[in-house]
Amino acid sequence: MRYISTRGKTANLSFKEAVMMGLADDGGLLLPESIPVLAPGDLAALGHLAYPELAFRIISLFTEGIPSADLKQLIDKSYQTFSHEETTPVVHQDGVYILELFHGPTLAFKDVALQFLGNLFEYLLREQGAKMNILGATSGDTGSAAIYGVRGKENINIFILHPHQRVSPIQELQMTTVTDPNVFNLAIRGTFDDGQRIVKEVFGDLDFKTGFALGAVNSINWARVLAQVVYYFYAWGRVQRATGCKEVYFSVPTGNFGDIFAGYIAKRMGLPIRRLILATNENDILTRFVSQGDYSIRSVVPTPAPSMDIQLASNFERYLYFLFDRRCDRVREAMAEFAAGGRLTFDADQRRQVAREFLAGSASRAETLATIRDFHAATGYILDPHTAIGVKVGREQAGGEVPLICLATAHPAKFGEAVQEAIGQVPPLPDSLKDIEQRPRRCEITDADTEQIKEYIRRHAQ
Numbered sequence: 519m520r521y522i523s524t525r526g527k528t529a530n531l532s533f534k535e536a537v538m539m540g541l542a543d544d545g546g547l548l549l550p551e552s553i554p555v556l557a558p559g560d561l562a563a564l565g566h567l568a569y570p571e572l573a574f575r576i577i578s579l580f581t582e583g584i585p586s587a588d589l590k591q592l593i594d595k596s597y598q599t600f601s602h603e604e605t606t607p608v609v610h611q612d613g614v615y616i617l618e619l620f621h622g623p624t625l626a627f628k629d630v631a632l633q634f635l636g637n638l639f640e641y642l643l644r645e646q647g648a649k650m651n652i653l654g655a656t657s658g659d660t661g662s663a664a665i666y667g668v669r670g671k672e673n674i675n676i677f678i679l680h681p682h683q684r685v686s687p688i689q690e691l692q693m694t695t696v697t698d699p700n701v702f703n704l705a706i707r708g709t710f711d712d713g714q715r716i717v718k719e720v721f722g723d724l725d726f727k728t729g730f731a732l733g734a735v736n737s738i739n740w741a742r743v744l745a746q747v748v749y750y751f752y753a754w755g756r757v758q759r760a761t762g763c764k765e766v767y768f769s770v771p772t773g774n775f776g777d778i779f780a781g782y783i784a785k786r787m788g789l790p791i792r793r794l795i796l797a798t799n800e801n802d803i804l805t806r807f808v809s810q811g812d813y814s815i816r817s818v819v820p821t822p823a824p825s826m827d828i829q830l831a832s833n834f835e836r837y838l839y840f841l842f843d844r845r846c847d848r849v850r851e852a853m854a855e856f857a858a859g860g861r862l863t864f865d866a867d868q869r870r871q872v873a874r875e876f877l878a879g880s881a882s883r884a885e886t887l888a889t890i891r892d893f894h895a896a897t898g899y900i901l902d903p904h905t906a907i908g909v910k911v912g913r914e915q916a917g918g919e920v921p922l923i924c925l926a927t928a929h930p931a932k933f934g935e936a937v938q939e940a941i942g943q944v945p946p947l948p949d950s951l952k953d954i955e956q957r958p959r960r961c962e963i964t965d966a967d968t969e970q971i972k973e974y975i976r977r978h979a980q
């Protein structure tokens with residue numbers, strides 16, 4: 519299995535090379551040259567496997583060059599940190615199946631991918647006798663999941679910038695209470711956008727980037743997408759056994775098109791998904807794309823589901839590659855057009871193609887909170903705001919004839935304020951976080967200044 523770039527100028531990479539490269543050298547995103555399709559018999563056999571075993575079977579289709587025993591060990595280690603014995607259990611509530619992806623160390627679905635990516639990085643660096651310094655900016659969720667992914671790992675240091683006093687208290691604690699010597703939290707006096715700008719500028723200094731072996735953990739790494747493909751198969755297997763129904767809908771709250779793109783890969787591999795339902799908040803560029811063929815950028819508005827307050831879907835280019843029949847020249851043209859005008863439009867044929875694969879809708883702030891309230895009243899189950907958006911849109915869009923699986927992307931305690939506004943109570947913290955306020959913290963407060971950040975990295979890099 520070789521890897522290629524959506525822009526066609528980087529090709530013939532191994533899985534290991536693709537993981538270490540992250541973003542393709544030609545500016546595109548990396549994808550396997552072909553997607554394996556499972557025979558129906560093989561699919562049925564996957565349906566009853568435990569999570570780590572299933573993960574091994576799916577992931578190993580894409581990881582040529584890593585010995586099976588090593589891969590198995592990496593996967594087992596990655597999911598031992600989850601607090602639920604099923605890793606990603608499926609619960610049935612009020613007619614929908616909720617796929618709980620929040621039992622990892624930071625209580626959001628990003629752990630599923632980043633626990634694996636952290637172990638994979640450590641494995642590849644050891645093999646190559648190399649070192650890496652990860653640099654990223656976060657508005658909350660990604661930063662803590664990345665920190666937990668690489669804490670205590672050999673040959674990796676991680677530097678995460680967050681806007682000082684502008685992330686939720688729980689998110690800040692989740693980052694700053696990780697005091698392993700390879701973890702560096704930098705609270706910058708500025709906004710999330712300042713953090714992103716600084717990271718871009720540091721990566722833009724190519725001598726610095728190469729000199730310090732800078733690496734990224736954003737959602738463009740193929741290994742992250744790959745790890746997320748697994749839970750679509752897992753949930754399908756569980757729901758299929760419970761209902762006897764072969765086909766399902768998946769409803770996915772999304773902003774970067776990362777999680778839902780993993781579902782799209784699962785569908786291409788032969789998983790019987792009738793449609794993928796794409797759910798957004800008021801930042802609805804992806805919904806407009808699916809329902810109107812209009813992918814045009816607007817300014818970002820804050821919502822109760824901040825991890826989806828995004829207007830630039832970093833994984834969208836991967837889908838364009840398939841929509842354009844794998845023609846890299848057309849992907850390049852489209853990305854140039856979008857960079858110049860902030861907009862892409864799609865013709866009737868393309869829109870029909872999109873409609874065969876996706877349904878979409880968005881939820882306003884009031885609808886999100888009402889969904890949390892109504893669902894809690896009906897079942898006693900507390901949805902986090904991101905999950906509530908998926909439930910609301912999923913119910914609207916899915917036909918009733920096959921089961922609806924909604925991805926629960928975060929534990930409600932992570933977004934306690936919004937939940938409290940909806941149901942008048944704060945969801946209890948899970949046991950793993952009960953003492954978090956008492957734990958020692960480590961964090962450096964600095965100016966939002968690129969040179970100062972570079973100096974800090976120079977002093978603390980691997």
Ligand SMILES: *Cc1c(COP(=O)(O)O)cnc(C)c1O
Nearest residue numbers: 659772773774776777825927928
């Ligand atoms: C990151 C995140 C999302 C959006 O993920 P995508 O990769 O953009 O689909 C949704 N919910 C939560 C809780 C998140 O942390």
